[in-house]
Amino acid sequence: MNESSEAARVSVLDIFLEFLLVGATSFGGGVVAYLRNSLIVRRRWVNDKEFVEMLSISQSLPGLNATNMAILVGDKLRGWAGSLAAICGVCLPGALLMLVVGLVYQQGGDRPLVNAALKGVAAAAVGLILATVVQLSKKSLSHRFDFVFMALAVIGVNRLHQSVPRVLIVLGLLATLWYRPGSVHKESAAE
């Protein structure tokens, strides 16, 4: 914990401004990559190991990775005030921008050119989300039963029209039991 001496000098305002900067510049999603660059490389507020640990907490909880990371890093640096400063900073620019976009869109009415452009935007966004899913799968799915659980979630929502919380709870429980402590599946997945 000898590195925390530097972190001890971080003020709540510093935290807010650093996260505001990430919130304002992280175009194209992938906020976590921007956070890594800002927090580890530029500011040295957290080290690699802490960052990975916080990311693993963020990913296993509901909530967006970016905001969960803001909460955890903020807390590490300055307690609850740090958390509040970090999450407000990272959200503020995007929230203001989308507020303006919403107003403009609502008043824009039915302009053919804008609608045509939005069709293209929506199609590209589908491709982007699919790419995210593929990249996540490559990173965190290893065992063939992982793909079974993934497919079951898709079938549950899209084919059987079950609600997301129902699918999440039922399949989440099943999958957790499948990988229960000491189960053989867990061992083979770790190979």
Add this chain to the structure above:
Amino acid sequence: MKQIADLAGVFAYLSLLTVGGGMAAYPELLRLSVSVHKWLTEAQLVHLYSVGQMAPGPNMMMITAIGEWVAGLPGAIVVLIAFFGPTALLAFLVGRAWKRLEKWPWRESIQKGLAPVSIGLLLAGCFTMARGAIFGVETAGIAVGTLLILLQYKVNPALLILAGAIIGALSF
């Protein structure tokens, strides 16, 4: 007042579904905001969500626009607090308890189990959105093109979405 309470309830509920990413909550967002409360049309939701992919910061900031449409600036603020408050509190508490949880044998089971389910939910959300965004060969082509480019090259996704807008404006 009723609208504000509805916004708060819906977005607090949606926030708890965002395991793995915002897209996991999309099917419920569509159902509640379009079918149940009729705050906007499916086309508008798809547009807002997609444009939101270009905005910096966490990728669900488009919810502020919905809050603003329904109940003005107070609506936008309520939506933000409802959507980020509960999960923020949860992350804060779990973060502090983590050291103790580290030795809990079920922790790894939960993480291993939730990973495939949450990725499946993201994919399901993506398919749900595709139904409102992919209409024919052109839109399918833009989606597949974006997917392949992103898997092959390191390029900022915001640029590809911008390219989608230009192609859309020129061809539809």
